[in-house]
Amino acid sequence: MPIPRGDGAGTHKSFDFGHQKIQEDIADSDYKMACSNKDLCRKEPTCPPKCAYVSNPYLETMKEDVLYHFDLGTKTHDLPAMFGDVKFICVGGSSSRMKTFSQYMNELLGLGRATDDIPNICAQTDRYSMYKVGPVLAVSHGMGIPSISIMLHELFKLLYHAKCTDVVAFRIGTSGGIGLKPGTVVISKVSVDPSFHPHFEQNVMGKITAYCTELNAHLSQELLNCSKENNEFDTIIGTTLCTSDFYEGQARLDGAFCNYTHEDKMKYLQRAYDTGVRNIEMESSVFAAMCKRSGLPGAVVCVTLLDRLQGDQIDNSHEVLAEYQERPQKLVGCYIKKVFCKI
Numbered sequence: 423m424p425i426p427r428g429d430g431a432g433t434h435k436s437f438d439f440g441h442q443k444i445q446e447d448i449a450d451s452d453y454k455m456a457c458s459n460k461d462l463c464r465k466e467p468t469c470p471p472k473c474a475y476v477s478n479p480y481l482e483t484m485k486e487d488v489l490y491h492f493d494l495g496t497k498t499h500d501l502p503a504m505f506g507d508v509k510f511i512c513v514g515g516s517s518s519r520m521k522t523f524s525q526y527m528n529e530l531l532g533l534g535r536a537t538d539d540i541p542n543i544c545a546q547t548d549r550y551s552m553y554k555v556g557p558v559l560a561v562s563h564g565m566g567i568p569s570i571s572i573m574l575h576e577l578f579k580l581l582y583h584a585k586c587t588d589v590v591a592f593r594i595g596t597s598g599g600i601g602l603k604p605g606t607v608v609i610s611k612v613s614v615d616p617s618f619h620p621h622f623e624q625n626v627m628g629k630i631t632a633y634c635t636e637l638n639a640h641l642s643q644e645l646l647n648c649s650k651e652n653n654e655f656d657t658i659i660g661t662t663l664c665t666s667d668f669y670e671g672q673a674r675l676d677g678a679f680c681n682y683t684h685e686d687k688m689k690y691l692q693r694a695y696d697t698g699v700r701n702i703e704m705e706s707s708v709f710a711a712m713c714k715r716s717g718l719p720g721a722v723v724c725v726t727l728l729d730r731l732q733g734d735q736i737d738n739s740h741e742v743l744a745e746y747q748e749r750p751q752k753l754v755g756c757y758i759k760k761v762f763c764k765i
C-alpha cells in the first residue's frame with residue numbers, strides 16, 4: 423500500500439537502523455509536521471511505489487529523458503548501472519569543493535586515497551560537476567535558488583531512473599553568521615524567507631504555492647552528535663535565512679547599490695536573530711522544500727565565514743576559508759561513515 427505523498431513521503435525500504443529511523447521520520451512524523459500547517463499541506467495524488475523521489479505522471483510516458491544540464495540521459499547512459507548504489511547525495515555551490523569532498527570521502531570510506539583523481543561525470547557540460555565514490559554522489563549547484571532548483575530536478579530524476587533506494591541528501595555550504603564566532607557550523611532546523619516565514623514560495627504559471635522548509639530533525643541531531651564526538655569546532659542547530667541575493671538581499675552595505683542605512687541593516691539582522699536565525703545563505707529553502715516533496719531526508723550544514731553583526735566583507739585568508747569549508751564536510755563525512763560501516 424503506497425504512502426500518500428503529502429509533499430514528502432517515502433516508499434523506501436531501510437537498509438540500516440540509522441536510515442530506518444530517518445525513513446520512518448519522513449513517512450510519519452515529518453509528514454505530520456509538514457501538514458500541521460494547513461497552508462503548506464496540499465494532498466498530492468497517491469503515487470505508485472515506482473515513482474519514489476519524483477511525482478510526475480508524465481515521466482512514465484516519456485520514451486527518453488535527457489538530463490540536459492548533467493549531459494546524461496536514459497537512452498545514452500545506463501543510469502541504474504552508474505548510480506543504482508547511491509545512498510548519499512551531497513551538494514554544494516562550488517565545483518572544486520565537491521571534488522575535494524569526493525576525494526575526502528574516498529579515503530574516509532577506505533575506497534582509495536584523498537589524492538586519487540576522481541573524474542567529473544558531467545565533464546561534457548560546465549553547468550554542474552558530479553563526482554561519485556562508492557555510495558556517495560557529490561554534485562555542485564552554483565549560486566542561488568534557480569541554479570540549485572534546476573540541478574535538484576535532474577538529480578531526483580536521476581535517482582528515479584537509476585532505481586535508487588534509501589537515499590539521504592545533504593547541502594554542504596558556506597554562509598554568513600549572525601552573532602556567532604566565524605567558523606561556527608550551523609545545521610539548519612528550518613529555512614526561512616526574508617520575511618522570516620518558514621516556507622518556500624514557488625510561482626508556477628502565475629500561481630504561488632508555498633512549500634514547507636523544515637529539515638529532517640533526526641538527521642540534524644545525528645550530525646550534531648558527530649560534531650560532539652569530533653569536538654573540533656563549534657556546531658549548533660538553528661534557523662537559516664535564505665535570500666535570493668548576496669548583497670542587498672542580505673542587508674549588506676557593500677554592494678553596488680544601497681538605499682538603506684547602517685541602522686536599518688542592524689535592526690533587520692537583530693530581528694532575524696530574535697526570530698532564531700543564526701545564518702544566511704542562498705539555497706536552503708528550495709533544497710528543504712524539494713527534499714520534502716521527494717521524500718528524501720535532507721540536512722543543510724553550512725559554516726559561517728563571518729559574523730554579519732560585525733561587518734559585511736569576507737576578508738579572511740584563503741587558508742582560513744579553506745579550513746572553514748572543510749568543517750561541514752567533516753560532519754557529513756562522519757555521519758556517512760557511521761552508516762556506511764553498517765551496510
Ligand SMILES: O=P(O)(O)O[C@H]1O[C@H](CO)[C@@H](O)[C@H]1O
Nearest residue numbers: 514515565566595596703704
Ligand atoms: O558556499 P555555497 O554552497 O556556494 O553557498 C553560499 O555561498 C554563495 C555566496 O557566496 C551562495 O551560494 C551561498 O548560499
Ligand SMILES: O=c1cc[nH]c(=O)[nH]1
Nearest residue numbers: 596597598702703704
Ligand atoms: O555572508 C555570506 C557568506 C556566504 N554566503 C552567503 O550567502 N552569505
